[in-house]
Amino acid sequence: MSPESSDLYPTTRPAAVSEAVDRAGLDALLLTPGPDLRYVTGYDALPLERLTCLVVPASGEPFLMVPRLELPAAEHSPASRLGVEFVAWDETDDPYAEVARRLGPVARVGLADRMWALQSLRFRAVMPEAEQVLAGSVLRELRMRKSPAEKAALAEAGAAIDAVHNLVPQLLKAGRTEREVGKDIAEAIIDAGHARVDFVIVGSGPNGASPHSELTDRVIRPGEPVVVDIGGVMPSGYCSDSTRTYCVGEPPADFTAYYEVLKRAQEAACAHVRPGVSCESVDAAAREVIAEAGYGEYFIHRTGHGIGLETHEEPYIVAGNTEEMRPGFAFSVEPGIYLPGRHGARIEDIVVCGEAAGERVNNTTRDLVVVD
Known part of the structure; x- marks a missing residue:
């Protein structure tokens, strides 16, 4: 409701x-x-x-x-x-x-x-x-400290963008361009209940190694990973933002290896969220997993940003931010691994700090989704 x-x-x-x-x-x-x-x-x-x-x-x-x-x-x-x-x-x-x-x-x-x-x-x-x-x-x-009504608004936004991600496997096909897929996703964002589209990123193959890749006329090819980062603004004014990574056909072996690392890193950061821990420690929880696996240099951005009436607002989940988590903080957890010129991957959920732990508002699968 x-x-x-x-x-x-x-x-x-x-x-x-x-x-x-x-x-x-x-x-x-x-x-x-x-x-x-x-x-x-x-x-x-x-x-x-x-x-x-x-x-x-x-x-x-x-x-x-x-x-x-x-x-x-x-x-x-x-x-x-x-x-x-x-x-x-x-x-x-x-x-x-x-x-x-x-x-x-x-x-x-x-x-x-x-x-x-x-x-x-x-x-x-x-x-x-x-x-x-x-x-x-x-x-x-x-x-920064979201009220129960604000948390409900973010949950509504999360469910709406989840519905769009559930449709993405039907839209990603070899031979289609990023722009064609992005147009369909934008329409789905509105159909899911958003008042307007905020952004659509469809980064295929080497474009997936650029975290803020713009839609292009590049044709998606068989065997390519595709990073899909999407968000919109609900009638309430509150924003959605979620990233999932897909592969059109059989994924490359090196990609599969680091995707599993990324999944563990995202899970570690989400599990670390609770009142009293620092914002930078959530970033460190994800970064340590990625660095230990040898991909540290390919995680090139902060782990997350606050969200509410703006897609990017405080608190920022980044090294140097020693502010302690408090109930009501809402932010993204979105580690990524990006291999320049080859491919990349990101997994992003919006998380709200509860009284004892973090609570995700995004609930689509975090497994790599392979589409025909």
Whole structure:
């Protein structure tokens, strides 16, 4: 069952954010369209040159600056339940000056991490004395720990992308191009319940050795491994992301050997997840298996990234990140082995840290799937 919008975007969230702003020593957060604004309000606002901005002061009531022509969309969004004042502005108004006037003198403000430069510079012009910092530093603690409703949204997204992977063996055929297969996968992502496609990677043969390979007109040949990394955005706003590796016909012997290593590495990292372990130790759990088998130099990226309203967000599962896992952390576990010019493999699941262990939201087989 899909999580309710009222659970995903609770009316208590603006107050929680205001408290976080105060703890961070900021005077206000300024959130323009993007994941931060949607997290706080549920409003998936269009990114336009006209300013839409949620202003969350450390003290005082938040308000949403919105172009008058976008007011109906804002009023029909979950933001309408929050009791936040909507301040509609007309074409001849200066909304930046109005934000500055309402806030009064400020020393430090947090700007949405994805705010356009043209907007941040306009805010600097009307608040020249204010230090600008990233809002992400304030919101990270809230956004990293997923609520039960957010975990349900990620589980729904995981089930939807699993349904697509279950179809992939029917689409992968020798003689088809990566682009042809990718087009069919994109259609399946929408059919599975996503609101939009985020990405489709179909890396065949040597293209599978490039983790972010783009779709090409390369023809898939018999005996070639194919890395299929796909994801989309659900109507809830929450993202899916899962990778499986397939082989069209009998796989090469050297590929089969390192695929089994990869499978053990992915399992080791998933089994290591629990509260209190460091993010970098999850990366190390996968990396050690691969390195001991002699493939360490071919694992060329971090083990994972956080996921939620963004496909890539905190926490990052990488060496150097000593932050401890806490219940509610959601992230990918996706080790890979890539042999340049030959082939590659990756296995990726989204994992949520529970009270005692990690819980996968992706459940299709992790065995190598050989298709005719």
